[in-house]
Amino acid sequence: MAKYAVIGLGKFGFNTATTLFENGAEVMAIDTNQVLIDEISGRVTVAINMNSTDEKALKANKIQDMDGVILAIGNDIEESVLTAVILKKLGISNIYAKVDSKVHARILELLGIRNIIFPEEQIAHQLANTLLSSSILEYIDISSGHSIVELVVPETWTGKTLQELALPTEKGVNIIAIKYTAKNVTEDGENILERRINDMPGANDVIKDGDIIVLIGPKAKINDLINESV
Amino acid sequence: MAKYAVIGLGKFGFNTATTLFENGAEVMAIDTNQVLIDEISGRVTVAINMNSTDEKALKANKIQDMDGVILAIGNDIEESVLTAVILKKLGISNIYAKVDSKVHARILELLGIRNIIFPEEQIAHQLANTLLSSSILEYIDISSGHSIVELVVPETWTGKTLQELALPTEKGVNIIAIKYTAKNVTEDGENILERRINDMPGANDVIKDGDIIVLIGPKAKINDLINESV
Numbered sequence: 083m084a085k086y087a088v089i090g091l092g093k094f095g096f097n098t099a100t101t102l103f104e105n106g107a108e109v110m111a112i113d114t115n116q117v118l119i120d121e122i123s124g125r126v127t128v129a130i131n132m133n134s135t136d137e138k139a140l141k142a143n144k145i146q147d148m149d150g151v152i153l154a155i156g157n158d159i160e161e162s163v164l165t166a167v168i169l170k171k172l173g174i175s176n177i178y179a180k181v182d183s184k185v186h187a188r189i190l191e192l193l194g195i196r197n198i199i200f201p202e203e204q205i206a207h208q209l210a211n212t213l214l215s216s217s218i219l220e221y222i223d224i225s226s227g228h229s230i231v232e233l234v235v236p237e238t239w240t241g242k243t244l245q246e247l248a249l250p251t252e253k254g255v256n257i258i259a260i261k262y263t264a265k266n267v268t269e270d271g272e273n274i275l276e277r278r279i280n281d282m283p284g285a286n287d288v289i290k291d292g293d294i295i296v297l298i299g300p301k302a303k304i305n306d307l308i309n310e311s312v
Numbered sequence: 313m314a315k316y317a318v319i320g321l322g323k324f325g326f327n328t329a330t331t332l333f334e335n336g337a338e339v340m341a342i343d344t345n346q347v348l349i350d351e352i353s354g355r356v357t358v359a360i361n362m363n364s365t366d367e368k369a370l371k372a373n374k375i376q377d378m379d380g381v382i383l384a385i386g387n388d389i390e391e392s393v394l395t396a397v398i399l400k401k402l403g404i405s406n407i408y409a410k411v412d413s414k415v416h417a418r419i420l421e422l423l424g425i426r427n428i429i430f431p432e433e434q435i436a437h438q439l440a441n442t443l444l445s446s447s448i449l450e451y452i453d454i455s456s457g458h459s460i461v462e463l464v465v466p467e468t469w470t471g472k473t474l475q476e477l478a479l480p481t482e483k484g485v486n487i488i489a490i491k492y493t494a495k496n497v498t499e500d501g502e503n504i505l506e507r508r509i510n511d512m513p514g515a516n517d518v519i520k521d522g523d524i525i526v527l528i529g530p531k532a533k534i535n536d537l538i539n540e541s542v
């Protein structure tokens with residue numbers, strides 16, 4: 083049974099703690115703000131009003147027995163760094179730290195913390211990439227050096243089967259899914275258009291005008307393809 | 313030339329504005345905090361000290377001419393909602409809104425805003441999924457209903473070729489990449505282990521003990537596979 087401590091119940095810490103608990107992990111939630119402790123009670127295993135810079139209190143609550151500690155104090159760099167120093171001193175190696183700035187990240191890295199999370203920056207980059215090409219609906223970089231992109235099909239692809247397009251060999255990318263609109267009739271006999279997704283595309287599937295395709299491939303290949311199609 | 317307005321220069325808004333500008337978009341950054349306006353000047357096309365609930369000021373600065381508006385006021389729900397109402401009234405349809413809570417999201421949805429972004433919650437879910445299985449190193453859900461997972465290879469896969477594993481037909485998932493360690497010799501003749509990535513895996517590639525594989529597939533298929541291998 084996985085055991086985690088979450089220090090700091092801001093939006094990120096709170097959501098991480100409750101999601102872990104909902105999925106069966108044992109979660110100790112820690113904050114100095116009693117309002118948040120009350121709010122999260124029942125949604126985690128135990129919620130403790132404690133200052134994470136209090137080494138004695140951390141030891142008394144057996145923080146060393148955790149499989150990992152999520153340090154989610156963003157705003158107050160001093161509190162975050164002091165807590166990190168204490169966690170390291172207590173021999174805790176599995177630390178995930180949320181940061182609020184590049185400076186904050188750098189300090190924690192110098193302390194040897196390898197899992198650094200900066201949600202607002204990560205999602206800001208994702209949104210910016212999505213916006214930068216009008217035919218791109220979503221763009222995600224993943225840690226394997228691949229990118230996933232969702233885009234409206236280029237005109238030159240319409241009417242072709244996936245086998246004819248031969249994307250893996252021609253462009254070095256793979257198609258994950260095709261989002262399309264299908265005609266349907268409601269119970270009242272009304273004609274409607276429904277959005278559907280084909281998430282196991284086959285060689286004989288035909289690309290239609292207006293389809294949205296979801297592609298994955300090495301970052302450089304995806305970017306080449308985007309630059310060709312816009 | 314894509315033109316965007318970013319209202320609210322918190323961590324999310326600031327990063328979105330500067331990333332868009334760095335990539336060639338025209339960016340109008342708006343905030344009431346002069347410190348942030350000064351900080352972002354030079355990193356966007358124009359930075360304006362303006363209250364986004366001031367309809368006259370928005371019109372005077374031609375916000376209707378933008379290709380999109382990023383509404384990045386998280387904390388103050390009233391300011392965010394009031395601004396959203398004004399933007400809708402001015403006929404702006406391409407609105408991306410950052411929210412700080414589910415309630416905030418619900419209100420904006422009722423106003424007809426479809427692109428809702430909640431960075432801390434999205435990244436909290438991603439981290440929680442990653443932590444929940446010790447053999448999983450990263451887990452991402454994407455909007456096409458697929459998941460991407462990075463995991464240490466199950467023992468039963470080692471020694472097999474990708475063709476033998478036949479993951480697409482057997483498990484309904486695709487392998488995107490294989491991360492592995494390779495022996496190498498430094499210039500000083502020292503033997504070292506290097507982490508490398510094979511990002512175009514082929515049918516004849518062999519899975520070795522300790523490899524990390526990156527898989528993609530429909531969410532249910534990925535979850536079945538995770539539950540089998542842990």
Ligand SMILES: Nc1ncnc2c1ncn2[C@@H]1O[C@H](COP(=O)(O)OP(=O)(O)OP(=O)(O)O)[C@@H](O)[C@H]1O
Nearest residue numbers: 090091092093094113114115133134156157158161
């Ligand atoms: N030393 C401490 N010990 C315990 N809790 C602390 C300590 N310092 C700060 N906190 C708590 O950490 C929580 C998160 O802090 P803060 O709001 O600064 O983070 P944030 O990362 O900006 O939040 P969000 O995730 O909402 O963006 C707060 O609820 C605060 O009470």
Ligand SMILES: Nc1ncnc2c1ncn2[C@@H]1O[C@H](COP(=O)(O)OP(=O)(O)OP(=O)(O)O)[C@@H](O)[C@H]1O
Nearest residue numbers: 320321322323324343344345363364386387388391
């Ligand atoms: N009516 C308004 N007009 C212009 N700017 C505003 C208005 N209301 C708030 N702001 C600005 O929006 C910015 C972001 O607000 P806030 O810090 O509440 O958002 P946040 O979403 O919590 O931030 P973060 O992205 O850092 O998590 C602040 O810099 C604030 O000055």
